[in-house]
Amino acid sequence: MTEEKKKNELWEWTKVLLIAFGLAALIRYFLFTPIVVDGESMMPTLEDGDKMIVNKIGYSIGGPDRFDIVVFHAPERKDYIKRIIGLPGDHVEYKDDQLFINGKAYDEPYLDEYKAAIADGPLTEDFTLEDKIQRATVPEGHVFVMGDNRRFSKDSRHIGVIPFDEIIGNTSLVFWPIADFGIVR
Template sequence: MTKAKSDSWEWVKAVAIALVLAFVIRYFLFAPIVVDGQSMMPTLEHSDRMIVDKISYVIGEPNRFDIIVFHAPDGKDYIKRVIGLPGDKVEYRGDVLYVNDEPIEEPYLDELKQVYKGESLTSDFQLVEVTSETVVPEEHLFVLGDNRRHSKDSRDIGTVHIDKVVGKANVVFWPISDIRIAK
């Protein structure tokens, strides 16, 4: 009887440890997210499932072109690409991104440019026109969806405070046929 009781207790402890580890991993290190909508196409498809790395920005800073998940003002989590970092002057002219008056290549838009064949993907704007700021404020990020024609992003909701960032999302794990690192 004591052997069965001991075995049962070992199973209870193992399950409890597994649950605690799952909780820690899920809430502090990594979390799944489902892409909702077409704002990041063609990089990410509607219903792609991704892993959000919550620890990257605890030990480091976001980089330009990182794909991030953040808490948006309407209570939802959005997934967008970092375009402007604190202190950056951001502008679009003639479908070209300018950061601090320097043209910046956006290779992740090449596939979409083929779809629209010479049509503009991103309307012209200056940061001040869409956020009332001349540069991205300290501790804020300027983000855009890759599918600029169909994205609610910093042009609509303003810059994103770094405290609202959940983490970096670049691993697509579902559908299995599309497992990849999103860039």
């Protein structure tokens, strides 16, 4: 192989690697990114250390839906993972461990496991939106989020409502540990 052919082959491989790294960076920055669940606030749905994929493009196409699991920038300069409970204009209330949105009762099947396991009171304490954010409804451009482990979750009851522009994306795919691989709801 001549010296010029070696240089051309090296240049071709360099271009391929640069394109591959560039595409990987674009995908991670604009489309999907991994996240590691830190803490127990989303148990039993998500375990501490679960690795998930965050869909960053979903909300640029459509808005968030009730009960989506989202990742957002929290006030503590940390990313949190929680479940959307209230959408803009919603009045949120808990009474006797039952969620009411705009006066209508909603089932939360993802909490059934915890509710069945506790015997010393409700999983979610009674509250109204007015108690927590001093407003009757979730403001426009914001969501009210809660962790599934209601007794041990720092969420909108403590940090307030989350602006849409702080939401990184939604997530439902656990890819590690492999035994837990799959979609969570």
